[in-house]
Amino acid sequence: MSLDTVAEDIKDDARDRAERIRNEADERADEIVAEAEADAEEIRAEREREIERRIEQEREQKLSSAKLEAKQKRLEGRRIVLEDTRDEAESRIADLSGERREEVTRALLDDAAAEFDEGDTVRISGRADDADLLESLVAEYDGFEHAGEVDCLGGVVAESDASRVRVNNTFDSVLDSVWEDRLQEISTRLFEQ
Incomplete structure (x- = not known):
């Protein structure tokens, strides 16, 4: 090679x-x-x-x-x-006015009166515009006296030192109670879908 x-x-x-x-x-x-x-x-x-x-x-x-x-x-x-x-x-x-206001105020006063013992001195206060109405209603109860005004929509506040009881039966307190108890129902009616 x-x-x-x-x-x-x-x-x-x-x-x-x-x-x-x-x-x-x-x-x-x-x-x-x-x-x-x-x-x-x-x-x-x-x-x-x-x-x-x-x-x-x-x-x-x-x-x-x-x-x-x-x-x-x-x-x-x-x-x-x-x-x-x-x-x-x-x-x-x-x-509320006239007979309707008197009727509702009387019912609230009756309910408040049931909370006091017989013979208690009970002072009733209410709205300033209801002074005459309260004077006339209080006159129907023994030991009850009109004691002046409270800031409210109407109704009564009843107090007695003897029994240490204070009952707030104002329109405001009733409305608060009803409003609280029925708020769900009110909401449902207002906002039904």
Whole structure:
């Protein structure tokens, strides 16, 4: 074999080895690129899912906040309507007059009188505008006297030192009691849906 042939065989082997190395390097480069693209796709997909989760969380938070705000406004509106209704009731009660006012005041005085022992000195107070009415009603009871005025819509406050009893039968106290006992019913009637 000649030196040229050996040199040519070495060159061919070197070229074959270089071609194999290049092919392996290209395959490895393709694998690395494919892995990198897969990783990039996975990262992109995860980021998209995270962004979608954040968007959904924000949407839920804003929706929840809007619902809460709407509920608060609805409750505030109901509170205002209830206050207006209460004010209207107080106004109508304060405006009772004539026989109806006398009838209601007499019933409240009768109820208060039942709380005292016979022979007690009982002082009756009421609204300043009802002084004449109270004077005439108190005259019907032994030991009762008109004692002046209290700030109220009407009715009576009865007191006796002897029995240490104080009965608040004012229109205000009756309205407070009825209002408290019937608030749920009042709300239902006002805000039926």
